[in-house]
Amino acid sequence: MASRKRNPNGAGSIWQRKDGRYEARVYVPQPDGTRKRKTVYGSTWEECDEKRQELVRRDRQGIPTPSRSAKLSEWLPYWLEEYIRPHRKRTTYVKYEMHVRLYLVPLLGSRRLESLNTANVRRMVSEVTAQTSAATAREAHRVLRTALTAACREELISRNVVQLVPAPQVEPRALNPWTLDETLTFLESARGDGLYPAFVLAVALGLRRGEILGLQWRDVDLERRTLTVRTTLHRGGKELYLDTTKNRRTRAIPIPLMCVAPLRWQRLRQSAQRASAGGKWHDSDLVFTTRSGLPIEPRNLYRSFLRIASSAELPQVRLHDTRHGCASLLFAAGIAPRTVMEILGHSQIAVTMNVYTHVSDDSRREAMSHMDRLLKRRR
Structure with missing residues (x-):
């Protein structure tokens, strides 16, 4: 039997079980801010100690390690406060918090991270679509996917089931800015x-x-x-x-x-x-x-x-459609796309070209009149 090694206070301890395996227990932080004891096992002392050290490392970095799989009603608020609020714009936090509060927690809050499956996600998307719109359901789907991606990075779950469920399709809104x-x-x-x-x-x-x-x-x-x-x-x-x-x-x-x-x-x-x-x-x-x-x-x-x-x-x-009208007028005046992008404050020129330009009926008629001139049969 291997000799028992002592660890610093708070770093847990390791002992051999009657079945021959090794066991270690460490007090670790929970998503709700409390501390609970987490147990890990290993077939050898070294394997068990490696798992114990990983728990200690996460503890020192302030990373929660649930003693059991956390519920979404526990993980989502923690994720908002620890991952989104400090690192994202306040407008992003407000939007994400609204989706968590109105849709994700009421519909999925009782599910545990590890037990969440694709059927649960599909049901959530369907219910949000029925309550509001496909656009809102698509956004809720994106918020949940982002939250579970963070859970995967923290090794709280092994896979992100939301990635297996397609987001609802949203019909593009017809744009008819003023002439x-x-x-x-x-x-x-x-x-x-x-x-x-x-x-x-x-x-x-x-x-x-x-x-x-x-x-x-x-x-x-x-x-x-x-x-x-x-x-x-x-x-x-x-x-x-x-x-x-x-x-x-x-x-x-x-x-x-x-x-x-x-x-x-x-x-x-x-x-x-x-x-x-x-x-x-x-x-x-x-x-x-x-x-x-x-x-x-x-x-x-x-x-x-x-x-x-x-x-x-x-x-x-x-x-907001006045932005579409402004872009279309600038393009009609012959302004370069890059300049229009800078005026409107877009990060990518594709947004300017694909979304914020509207071709008026007069412009289409003028374009097709060139076809009359180019393809007119010679007499």
Whole structure:
């Protein structure tokens, strides 16, 4: 019988069982923050000691080792707090947390990591699709796949069953942005609205809603006619917060002349509001604020957009669709794709080319008229 070797306090101990195998027990951290005793076995003392040392190493690195297979209701919240919150954008955390809270834990929370199977995942996808939409189910599928990938890396499970279940197919949304005449009609109708400068930026620069509401005066240079996009405003639960841009990159955009006067007017209007509010003014340096200087609720900007479009009897589109319209107008003006990509703030030119360009009926007619000229039979 091999002699028993002593280990440091907390590092567990090894002994030989009656069946000849070796056994070690080590107290290890659990996903819920508690500590429990974990048992490992080996046919030799060395094999058992190697497994024991691995548990000790994980403990010192703060990596949880469940004494039994953790439930998804235990692993998913831990994964959000330890893997997503410290390393991903806050907007990503908020989105993932919503899917975990509304769909994954209610539908799969009682399942243990090791017992989760493809049938469970398919049932979850079907139920989320029935409750909401295929797009939401696809996102929930992606969140669960990402969470289980982390569990695989931590060797809590041997395989990611979500990868064996195809994500639901989502039909691409039909894009019908406004024509040039419809866009001009909207701007004329919005001229008397307090958010008119915001809508001008959306149409002329293709800024996202959060980028418009997160714009700060320190990033606007009206003398040099440049605007720097570096922050976005988001609603996360019960609070509004500023975050970095979608791809974490800042971008400087030259301001067209049609944007200068509305921005000057907005600065004067905000100064008057500040003077009127007095000590109740909340100084945030944001370009677009409420009468008391607070950030504007993103939904309110969208509601104003829909109200103005409806009063002008324009086709109903999303505020985000103004980005599609901006890209199409820039392409129609002969602007290089790379330049359009930089203006819109895309990380890949394929997104600009495949998603944010819309070919109008007039453009198609003009293209086909060339066929008449090229293929016209000689007389």
